[in-house]
Amino acid sequence: MTTTSTLDPENWDDFRAQAHAMLDAALDHIAGARDKPWRPVPSDLGQRYAIPEDADSGLPPEQLVEKIRRHVLPHHGGNTHPRFWGWVQGTGLASDVMAAIASTAINGNLGGRHHGANEMEREVIDWTRRVMGMPEGSSGVFVTGTSQATVLAFQAARVKAIKGLRTRGQAGVRLTAYAAAGVHNATKKALEALGIGSDNLRLVPLMDGKPDPTALRDMLAKDRADGALPFLLIGTAGSVDVGAFDDLNTLADLAEAEQLWLHVDGAFGAWTRLADEPWRSLSDGIGRADSLALDFHKWMYVGYDCGLVLMRDEEAHRAAFAARPDYLQGADTGLAGGEPWFCDYGIDLSRGNRAIKVWCALQMYGQAAFAEAITDNCQRAAQLGELVQAEPAMALGAPVISNVCVFTARSDLDSNAQSTLNAHIAQTLQDSGTAVFSTTKIGGTTLLRAAITNHRTTADDVTAAIAAVAREATASI
Incomplete structure (x- = not known):
């Protein structure tokens, strides 16, 4: 009877050699991105990926590396190529390789507890907060992307709007949300997922390409008269179709006056905060949002997936998600320390280290x-x-x-x-x-x-x- 794990390599030296070969293949692929545009997927590719039902043993590492080299690396989605402009997709960075190696070796779970990866995520969140102009003390959590970030932001807005919502539900309250025509479909899907319903999304007419404030006020007055509870105003920083920006300062003024939660979809356009003029000023006012959704895997170029939600009110953010059963109780010291835990700011308890990709990129290239x-x-x-x-x-x-x-x-x-x-x-x-x-x-x-x-x-x-x-x-x- 052996006590050796069968899932670790039997010979680490042999595995190390094949891991180096895999690293070389990956770096060759990235370095040669210009010569590797998207190509139609072969009709038999699924068969090449098939996992035999009667497979009693796996492949030796050298055969796995060769299989990846021949059948995985060539059939990419095209977004690493310099003439890929079809959709807003990032290119990936060489620094992602460093991040992946370190992240894989540690295998951190960033749901909570006291270890270094949580401190890294906090520092990257704080850097992003400063870039976006949100106040000190704002909260954030890394997510898969803007679609998930939108759900978290809308839930925080909903919990703030309806007392006792987490235990009693909406209890017949009809919430209404407002956005300019052309808002990203993530808004509609989030409202549907939360049970608010996409019929309660009001599309505000445009005036000179931006939401018409007068029309918005009229819509709010009508909905309130009809017994609805307006709770959410969504602004767009970088529309999908044409890259347009709402007047975020005007929306922030309206949200404050009408007591609405202002959410900004900044999936890619938020990063104009780093650009030169005249593009930087497109996102003026973004730091006034109550919540902001953005992606690093788009216009910050890091590998998928890597999104973030920022919220101005840390207490409102935590109130929407915090829940600690007995087995997750924290402590003053030891591994159960390290408060606050990120599981209290979103729906995931098991979370990988997405922030390391951003951290490595900023360390390697600089802002x-x-x-x-x-x-x-x-x-x-x-x-x-x-x-x-x-x-x-x-x-x-x-x-x-x-x-x-x-x-x-x-x-x-x-x-x-x-x-x-x-x-x-x-x-x-x-x-x-x-x-x-x-x-x-x-x-x-x-x-x-x-x-x-x-x-x-x-x-x-x-x-x-x-x-x-x-x-x-x-x-x-």
Whole structure:
């Protein structure tokens, strides 16, 4: 009878050699990202990944490394490539490799207790708070992304609005929330998940591209007269379709006057706080929010998944989630110390160390490097817009505000023909590995869309991509 664990390598020296080979393969993949665009997934890939039902033993490490090299690394989602602009997805960083190695070795659970990873998360939260201009003492917790952060923020707002909600539920209270038309679908899903209902989301009309304050006040008055309890106002810092920003200072004034919780969806746009002008001022007022959702895995480029919710009122944040059964009681000293515990600020008790990716990135590159990269992404979007306007047949679908450019390849065609052509060009350039644009609709017409959150994108990439669009637009008609 052996006391040796069968899940540890039998020979650590052999495993070490194969782990080094895996590290080399991963670094080669990152270093060669420019030569690895997205490619269509082979039809038999699922079979290559299949786990045999009768497998009594696993693969030797060297065979596993080879399988990953051949069948895993080549079939990525494309977002590491410098001409991937289809959706707001980050590129990943070399520093993520360092973070993953350290995080894997420690295998920390950041739900609570007294160990170093919790201190790291607190420091990264505090750095983010300062960047966003939220006051000292604001609270936060790392989450999977803005969608989860939105649920946590809305729940805190709901608990604050209805006394005894955690034990009695809404008890027939009809809550209403308000956001500009075009707000991210995460808002709707969060309201549905919490039982508030998406029918109780009021879409505020726009005036000059921003929520109309007069219309909002009228909506609030009507809902209150109808017996509803308005509790939440949602602002957007960086809309999905065109990269637009609400006037956050105006929304903050309204929220204060109307006693509403102000939540800001800053999934990617919050990071304009690091950019040069004129882009930095787009997010002015963001620090006045009661809650802010943002992602590091978008415009801070770190690996998935890595999101954060910040809340101005630590007591309101904790009141929404804190719960300690007997087996989770804290202590003054020992491993059960280290208060406060992050499990009291969200729904997860088991939590990995997401903050280490941000910490490693800031340690390795410094804040200024991210400011430069974010600014450059905005400059590349502006360049793309200028190239579109220089092409006689092309036209912008909306002004280039931040890092998103929406355009048509042939403005001389009717709406249906434009829609067909733009969708065809997006598909063709994706399949060929030339560039990844996505599509969106404005005024009923399908347009090409580039959302640049890619630190590898250069001016030459933008020029080459527009040239490819122009060629396809000519060849397809």
